[in-house]
Amino acid sequence: MMTVVHEAHESKQKQAKTMTTVHEAHEIIATTTPLIEATVSVPLLQLQGRVLAEDVRAGFAMPRFTNAAMDGFAVRFGEIADASDGAPVTLPVSQELAAGALNVAPLETGTCCRIMTGAPIPEGADTVVPFEETSGFGSDAVEFYKAPKKGANIRHAGEEMQPGALLAAAGTRITPAEIGLFATFGIAVALVRRQPRVSIITVGDELRMPGEQIEPLAIYNSNLALLASCVEGAGAKVVGMRQLRDNRQAIREALALAIAESDVVITTGGISTGEFDFMYDALNELGVEQKFWKVAQKPGKPVYFGTTGSGKIVFSLPGNPVSALVCFLEYGLSALARMQGVAPAPKFTALLNEPFPTDRKRHRFLFGRLSVEAEALRCQLSAQVESYMLTALSGANCLVEAPPSAEPLPAGSLVTCAWLPWANAC
Numbered sequence: 001m002m003t004v005v006h007e008a009h010e011s012k013q014k015q016a017k018t019m020t021t022v023h024e025a026h027e028i029i030a031t032t033t034p035l036i037e038a039t040v041s042v043p044l045l046q047l048q049g050r051v052l053a054e055d056v057r058a059g060f061a062m063p064r065f066t067n068a069a070m071d072g073f074a075v076r077f078g079e080i081a082d083a084s085d086g087a088p089v090t091l092p093v094s095q096e097l098a099a100g101a102l103n104v105a106p107l108e109t110g111t112c113c114r115i116m117t118g119a120p121i122p123e124g125a126d127t128v129v130p131f132e133e134t135s136g137f138g139s140d141a142v143e144f145y146k147a148p149k150k151g152a153n154i155r156h157a158g159e160e161m162q163p164g165a166l167l168a169a170a171g172t173r174i175t176p177a178e179i180g181l182f183a184t185f186g187i188a189v190a191l192v193r194r195q196p197r198v199s200i201i202t203v204g205d206e207l208r209m210p211g212e213q214i215e216p217l218a219i220y221n222s223n224l225a226l227l228a229s230c231v232e233g234a235g236a237k238v239v240g241m242r243q244l245r246d247n248r249q250a251i252r253e254a255l256a257l258a259i260a261e262s263d264v265v266i267t268t269g270g271i272s273t274g275e276f277d278f279m280y281d282a283l284n285e286l287g288v289e290q291k292f293w294k295v296a297q298k299p300g301k302p303v304y305f306g307t308t309g310s311g312k313i314v315f316s317l318p319g320n321p322v323s324a325l326v327c328f329l330e331y332g333l334s335a336l337a338r339m340q341g342v343a344p345a346p347k348f349t350a351l352l353n354e355p356f357p358t359d360r361k362r363h364r365f366l367f368g369r370l371s372v373e374a375e376a377l378r379c380q381l382s383a384q385v386e387s388y389m390l391t392a393l394s395g396a397n398c399l400v401e402a403p404p405s406a407e408p409l410p411a412g413s414l415v416t417c418a419w420l421p422w423a424n425a426c
């Protein structure tokens, strides 16, 4: 029995020697992650963060009808064109219209219409005079002291948008902007992609859930909560969260269940080469096809990615919380974006405030804080750099990276950054 375990261990160690590059890992994810074709109709107020499955177009012109832009009087311009303080023009009020008026008579010649902002302009009127430039709303005969420009203070039907104009294209991730636009056009439901269903499994005898009693040599499980909120923030749905002990059978059973009930399975812990690291074997036993295992990066080297025959994907992330998060941000996020038909968020460069400690052989990731100083985007690295130091996140708003190099990147050089998905731009 011992021999079998040791042989398996040796073969895992051999496997572990060949490392995928970060670039290759991205290529593999881009080419193997399936798009979720299924669509679902979702009500307006639940659309935030969802991805449109079809173009949404204006069903009518905007404004829908010609209406007043000011509270005042709708007139025929020609009838008040000569009005001045010295020689006011007086017109009787023949009609009053507020926003919401549904029956509007044409404006009788030689009269004006008391009108409120948003009310339809009666046929025959071509100009609205704000009440401040008249004797006001108090009487039924209005004195006009001044003529605005002909056509002033009128919002014309269709001047903003024509029927059929594109409001949001398929593939747009819905924000309050789209929700506001859809509401403007009376759209109460939109067709969006079904959310990727994600199960998260964390493994480790040492882990206790926040809120639980904790023994002196145990630690709290940060990955489960952290990844669940990251997944939800990425527009996906967490359908399962499990914390397991380091037990072969329990891990295999939980993985099988998670694969059955989700599109994506994310695990943390037990993926390295330790004696109690059962994740890799469990994935093999369940027939998950390894696409990569071990990436030349720091932190996060033991990261695993695989696919199942039924089109599911599995990320097995290292247990160290910074490693798990870096791998999720780097690979998990782009896979979830691709599944929803959205391009992964672009990276950009910023100026380093201090030297970046590159690794000779591995692509290095660190958290940092971007800010705008002297009109340039500058990056301050988090002081905590080890993969167990999740406090590196406090105050951070970006993930910073540099390819392998024997020399640190000097202060002042350009470094590649990605916003943390929850960060507000500086």
Ligand SMILES: Nc1nc2c(c(=O)[nH]1)N[C@H]1C(S)=C(S)[C@@H](COP(=O)(O)OP(=O)(O)OC[C@H]3O[C@@H](n4cnc5c(N)ncnc54)[C@H](O)[C@@H]3O)O[C@H]1N2
Pocket: 202, 203, 204, 206, 207, 219, 220, 221, 222, 223, 224, 268, 269, 270, 271, 272, 273, 274, 277, 299, 300, 301, 302, 317, 318, 319, 320, 321, 323, 387, 388
């Ligand atoms: N001989 C070697 N040892 C290790 C190697 C190696 O190449 N050779 N790689 C190291 C690297 S790099 C990492 S990262 C870790 C990853 O190991 P595992 O994925 O098997 O993770 P664990 O051993 O289960 O845990 C590592 C560490 O993280 C803590 N942890 C785990 N899960 C959680 C959680 N949900 N919340 C908070 N903290 C968690 C755990 O207690 C350990 O301290 O392996 C190195 N070793």
Ligand code: MOO
Pocket: 297, 298, 299, 300, 301, 302, 318, 320, 323, 387, 388
């Ligand atoms: O590379 Mo590990 O992922 O040190 O923490």
